[in-house]
Amino acid sequence: MVFDKKNYAPGTHPDLPPPPGTVGVVGWLKNNLFSSLSNSILTLLSLYLLYLLIEGGLSWFVVDAVVNANDKPGCRKIGDGACWAVIVKRFDQFIYGFYPLAERWRIDTSFFLLFIAAAPLLYPDIKFRKSMLIFSCLYPFIAFILIKGGVFNLLTIETNLFGGAMLTVIIGVTSIACSLPLGILLALGRQSRLKLVKLLSVCFIEFMRGVPLITLLFVASTMLNYFLPPGTNFNLLIRVIIMMTFFSAAYIAEVIRGGIQAIPKGQYEAADAIGLTYWQTTRFITLPQALKISIPGIVNTFIGLYKDTTLVVIIGLLDPLGIGRAALADTKWNGLSTETYLFVAVIFFISCFAMSRYSLWLEKKLSTDHN
Amino acid sequence: MNSKNKKNVIKINEMHKWFGSFHVLKNINLEVSLGERIVICGPSGSGKSTLIRCINRLEVHQKGHISVNGVELSGDLKNLESIRSDVGMVFQSFNLFPHLSVLENCTLAPIWVRKMPKKDAEELAMEYLERVKIPEQAKKFPGQLSGGQQQRVAIARALCMKPKIMLFDEPTSALDPEMIKEVLDTMIELAETGMTMLVVTHEMGFAKKVADRVIFMDEGEIIEQNTPKLFFTKPTNDRTKLFLSQILNH
Numbered sequence: 001m002v003f004d005k006k007n008y009a010p011g012t013h014p015d016l017p018p019p020p021g022t023v024g025v026v027g028w029l030k031n032n033l034f035s036s037l038s039n040s041i042l043t044l045l046s047l048y049l050l051y052l053l054i055e056g057g058l059s060w061f062v063v064d065a066v067v068n069a070n071d072k073p074g075c076r077k078i079g080d081g082a083c084w085a086v087i088v089k090r091f092d093q094f095i096y097g098f099y100p101l102a103e104r105w106r107i108d109t110s111f112f113l114l115f116i117a118a119a120p121l122l123y124p125d126i127k128f129r130k131s132m133l134i135f136s137c138l139y140p141f142i143a144f145i146l147i148k149g150g151v152f153n154l155l156t157i158e159t160n161l162f163g164g165a166m167l168t169v170i171i172g173v174t175s176i177a178c179s180l181p182l183g184i185l186l187a188l189g190r191q192s193r194l195k196l197v198k199l200l201s202v203c204f205i206e207f208m209r210g211v212p213l214i215t216l217l218f219v220a221s222t223m224l225n226y227f228l229p230p231g232t233n234f235n236l237l238i239r240v241i242i243m244m245t246f247f248s249a250a251y252i253a254e255v256i257r258g259g260i261q262a263i264p265k266g267q268y269e270a271a272d273a274i275g276l277t278y279w280q281t282t283r284f285i286t287l288p289q290a291l292k293i294s295i296p297g298i299v300n301t302f303i304g305l306y307k308d309t310t311l312v313v314i315i316g317l318l319d320p321l322g323i324g325r326a327a328l329a330d331t332k333w334n335g336l337s338t339e340t341y342l343f344v345a346v347i348f349f350i351s352c353f354a355m356s357r358y359s360l361w362l363e364k365k366l367s368t369d370h371n
Numbered sequence: 372m373n374s375k376n377k378k379n380v381i382k383i384n385e386m387h388k389w390f391g392s393f394h395v396l397k398n399i400n401l402e403v404s405l406g407e408r409i410v411i412c413g414p415s416g417s418g419k420s421t422l423i424r425c426i427n428r429l430e431v432h433q434k435g436h437i438s439v440n441g442v443e444l445s446g447d448l449k450n451l452e453s454i455r456s457d458v459g460m461v462f463q464s465f466n467l468f469p470h471l472s473v474l475e476n477c478t479l480a481p482i483w484v485r486k487m488p489k490k491d492a493e494e495l496a497m498e499y500l501e502r503v504k505i506p507e508q509a510k511k512f513p514g515q516l517s518g519g520q521q522q523r524v525a526i527a528r529a530l531c532m533k534p535k536i537m538l539f540d541e542p543t544s545a546l547d548p549e550m551i552k553e554v555l556d557t558m559i560e561l562a563e564t565g566m567t568m569l570v571v572t573h574e575m576g577f578a579k580k581v582a583d584r585v586i587f588m589d590e591g592e593i594i595e596q597n598t599p600k601l602f603f604t605k606p607t608n609d610r611t612k613l614f615l616s617q618i619l620n621h
Contacts, residue, residue: 269429270466270525274480274532275456284479288470368469368512 071332097163163318175244183252208250221315255297259290299359386435410578413588459529463541467513474509499527519550539570
């Protein structure tokens with residue numbers, strides 16, 4: 001390495017480039033993978049293990065795998081890798097449950113519209129945001145009509161035919177969308193100076209957090225009938241969504257309360273001093289800061305909620321896990337649990353990983369520190 | 372000093388305040404006339420900050436009377452926000468809103484409290500940001516500015532509400548020496564516009580230069596008040612003398 005040994009008079013030292021090998025790809029490799037002898041050995045060892053894993057996995061997953069067969073023995077005749085035929089044959093069920101074949105375009109349309117409705121909520125800088133937000137507000141009604149039917153010559157589809165990934169998305173998205181505002185209100189209620197509001201919020205939060213979700217789902221599926229007036233028929237899916245919403249709202253409330261408490265007292269004093277009212281302060285000062293701090297916790301709760309939707313299997317709703325179990329119970333596919341559960345895992349992983357990445361992106365975007 | 376022909380904008384009469392059972396302000400009597408500049412000094416814990424925080428009711432007094440712009444501050448006050456918006460306040464720790472840009476910090480209250488159209492509020496904010504000499508930072512966030520710049524933004528934010536009275540709670544205590552000067556210069560310029568100012572500070576140079584009256588507080592009481600000239604040259608109370616000798620001779 002050649003260093004510039006030249007002496008400069010005080011105040012005339014120019015900005016010099018960093019020594020070679022400390023920046024760029026070489027610098028990164030040196031710092032992170034080969035910084036010492038033991039680290040270099042670990043790096044090489046890890047690379048070798050990775051190679052073994054990929055080589056073995058690849059043959060089971062891809063090379064020896066069978067996609068086209070009518071049952072398990074048929075798979076085994078062709079190859080001894082994964083038998084993906086079970087997924088291929090039942091793919092529609094994994095996605096749509098028992099929704100009638102001819103009506104599935106309604107699910108596809110709703111799913112597509114969901115992205116348009118969610119875009120202005122998720123990306124604040126999007127073009128035409130204001131007009132898109134109007135659509136977002138209308139979306140729940142549009143989706144309800146499309147999926148359930150009963151008006152505009154659309155065939156009514158009973159909710160017991162709902163299943164698969166579509167059921168997960170319906171329960172998950174609805175509960176997430178409803179539990180955030182409810183959670184915010186509960187968090188504010190718990191901090192309220194009004195004693196009754198505070199008491200009610202605390203009771204609700206502590207009760208919901210103190211009871212396992214399964215219990216709430218059982219309450220939703222069986223006991224709720226005892227509390228409701230006789231003759232009321234209250235859809236099971238709606239009951240489940242309400243329970244899921246309440247459950248996660250309690251968690252969200254506590255996460256946001258943590259965020260609210262992290263805001264320095266000076267922020268409220270400054271807001272008071274310029275004459276903002278309580279609701280103005282909440283809207284412009286408290287919530288933007290508290291929600292920003294709480295993003296990791298909120299998304300954590302949402303991911304948990306999304307995965308907890310699999311618990312509806314217990315009360316007889318067939319989400320992807322339920323469909324998978326039904327497939328395994330079929331004598332034709334008996335014993336293909338690895339393939340089935342892996343596929344169910346992938347369905348959930350895609351959604352949860354997307355949520356996680358989105359939250360990281362949002363955190364970065366909202367950061368107003370030195371950069 | 373308190374000239375008779377000038378209107379009193381603040382009147383404090385036999386005011387007391389307790390924190391729990393701790394008697395933090397004792398029998399405060401103070402009248403401030405329009406355009407008067409008052410510097411409040413005293414050892415820490417003497418109640419200076421609490422006193423000026425009572426004036427915009429960030430702290431609530433338990434006994435006596437405070438009236439600001441002719442309105443008595445009491446528990447059954449309906450439009451506390453409108454009274455507060457006539458009294459600007461600058462804090463020791465700036466208390467800018469970190470999630471809003473400098474411009475948004477300044478326009479928030481004019482838009483939502485004064486119901487000003489956004490465009491007018493932004494013009495007004497730029498006018499004041501120019502006055503505190505940082506219009507070029509308008510789009511930045513507070514976290515990207517130096518302490519002195521942040522405090523000048525805080526002053527501009529308060530001024531955007533066109534307050535009749537400005538309260539300063541140790542505005543330079545959290546700043547590096549180099550930055551103290553830029554903030555004090557801003558305050559001196561503000562004083563020259565005839566703003567009514569109550570300033571809690573240890574900057575005695577500022578007091579000598581702009582104050583009409585210096586108030587010395589200790590243990591919750593106003594011990595002595597006088598013009599800066601007499602206050603610094605002929606203090607009458609022993610505690611004042613001790614305090615002055617400690618802060619002037621180091």
